[in-house]
Amino acid sequence: MHYFYLVLAIVCEVIATTALKAADGFRVPGPTALVLVGYVSAFYLLSLTLRTVPVGIAYAIWSGIGQALVMLLAWWLYRQALDLAAIVGIALILSGVLVLAIFSKSMPH
Numbered sequence: 001m002h003y004f005y006l007v008l009a010i011v012c013e014v015i016a017t018t019a020l021k022a023a024d025g026f027r028v029p030g031p032t033a034l035v036l037v038g039y040v041s042a043f044y045l046l047s048l049t050l051r052t053v054p055v056g057i058a059y060a061i062w063s064g065i066g067q068a069l070v071m072l073l074a075w076w077l078y079r080q081a082l083d084l085a086a087i088v089g090i091a092l093i094l095s096g097v098l099v100l101a102i103f104s105k106s107m108p109h
Contacts, residue, residue, distance in 0.1 A: 009045035
């Protein structure tokens, strides 16, 4: 169940972070509501994950995957340019998350 909560936390955080741009400094009500609900949900689900997953491992996975997904969504939705360095950086972040998830003895399996 901890993986399920972690995946949902990541999805909520990515939606909230991506909506920040559309919220325009919290002046647009719909995206602002999405930001608030998304972040509250993300932190609640992350707290459920922390019942079984160490905080350092959970946060590394949550933030790493979240960063990569936000960058990809910003590229797709907002036409943010991704140069070679950004793509290599995303690949390195995801590689680090995979190492944690697959090889770390701190991660419950």
